[in-house]
Amino acid sequence: xxxxxQSPQSLIILEGKNCTLxxxxxxxxxxxLRWYKQDTGRGPVSLTIMTFSENTKSNGRYTATxxxxxxxxxxxxxxxxLSDSASYxxxxxxxxxxxxxxxxxxxxxxx
Amino acid sequence: xxxIHQWPATLVQPVGSPLxxxxxxxxxxxxxxYWYRQAAGRGxxxxxxxxxxxxxxxxxxxxxxxxxxxxxxxxxxxxxxxLSDSGFYLCAWSVLGGLGDTQYFGPGTRLTVL
Numbered sequence: 001x002x003x004x005x006q007s008p009q010s011l012i013i014l015e016g017k018n019c020t021l022x023x024x025x026x027x028x029x030x031x032x033l034r035w036y037k038q039d040t041g042r043g044p045v046s047l048t049i050m051t052f053s054e055n056t057k058s059n060g061r062y063t064a065t066x067x068x069x070x071x072x073x074x075x076x077x078x079x080x081x082l083s084d085s086a087s088y089x090x091x092x093x094x095x096x097x098x099x100x101x102x103x104x105x106x107x108x109x110x111x
Numbered sequence: 112x113x114x115i116h117q118w119p120a121t122l123v124q125p126v127g128s129p130l131x132x133x134x135x136x137x138x139x140x141x142x143x144x145y146w147y148r149q150a151a152g153r154g155x156x157x158x159x160x161x162x163x164x165x166x167x168x169x170x171x172x173x174x175x176x177x178x179x180x181x182x183x184x185x186x187x188x189x190x191x192x193x194l195s196d197s198g199f200y201l202c203a204w205s206v207l208g209g210l211g212d213t214q215y216f217g218p219g220t221r222l223t224v225l
Contacts, residue, residue, distance in 0.1 A: 004154065034213075043201050043216030044155075089154070097143060097162075097205075098170075099214065101154035 002027040006090050006102035013080055013109055021105045023073040023090035031095030035064050035075045038087045038104065047075070047088075080109045113138035117202050117217040124224055130175075130189040132220050134202030137183065142204040144185040145214060146177055149199040161185060197224045 004025045013019045025033070032051045036044035048057040048064040050073070057064050061078045077084055090102040114137045124130060136142050143162050147155040157170045159177035167177050174193060178186045185202055202217040 009152075041199075041219065041221065043203075043219050045216070046213070049213070097145075097160055098157060099155075103152060103154045 002092070002094070002100045004090055004092050004100045004102040006088075006105050008105060009103070010106040010108070013107070015080060015082060015109055015111050017080055019077050019080060019107065021075045021077075021088050021090075021107070023075070023102055025071050025073070025090070025092045025100065025102075027071075027092040027094060027100045029094055030068065030071075031093045033064075033066055033073050034091045034093070035062070035073075036089040036091060038089060040086070044089055077107070080107075082109050082111060085109045113204070113215065115202060115204055115215060115217040117200075117220050119220060120218065121221045122223070124192050124222065126194055126224055127191050130187070130192050130196070130222070132187040132200055132202075132222075134185040134187075134217055135183055136185075136204045139183070139204065139206060141182060142206055144179060145203040145205070146185065146187050147201040147203065147216075149201060149219075155201065159187070192224045194224050197222055 007022045034049045035047045037047050038044040047062050048059050050057050050066045052068050055066050063076045066073045085108050087104040087106045089104045092100045116135050145160045146158040149155050159169055161167050161179045164179055174189055176188050200220045203214040205214040
């Protein structure tokens with residue numbers, strides 16, 4: 001069964017601190033993995049996308065890593081800001097129309 | 112640039128009433144269109160997808176239906192809402208490309224069935 005598991009379910013960090021979110025997947029075949037940011041009450045917005053041959057991708061203060069052998073990915077947020085408060089969703093694609101979504105990690109950044 | 116619209120943004124409906132949610136895409140032709148439902152604490156669930164006008168594929172059997180009367184218009188409907196239909200509904204579009212199926216999401220509709 002194609003599954004995507006994210007951890008932790010939620011976390012609280014102080015502004016300016018770093019944090020790392022985890023994603024484990026069993027999706028096969030594998031085409032690419034995306035991290036989305038979803039603000040409360042809004043649609044998800046893509047942060048990064050990585051294919052099998054890529055093991056790291058950055059987008060500003062967001063850095064995603066991928067280990068296709070162990071089927072694990074992480075999203076690292078550096079120097080967090082209040083605007084980083086959101087849900088972060090790991091999404092794995094087989095290369096067709098059907099994506100596999102994680103349940104998301106809710107990040108709360110406090111001043 | 113491409114833009115995706117959904118309306119209404121929020122909706123409160125009584126059990127047994129009908130439903131119509133609309134999604135339109137601008138700035139692209141012949142997109143693939145998708146309807147998702149997002150329940151609290153769970154991943155997005157694909158409800159319907161469409162590769163062209165009048166072509167609808169259902170992923171989950173339920174009392175919802177979808178239609179695509181125009182190339183860039185996607186409608187989610189129900190004849191009689193259930194309490195379990197409450198949730199956050201997202202429309203998305205994509206165009207198949209070199210990196211597979213990159214999907215872009217609309218702002219969503221929050222539906223509450225009372």
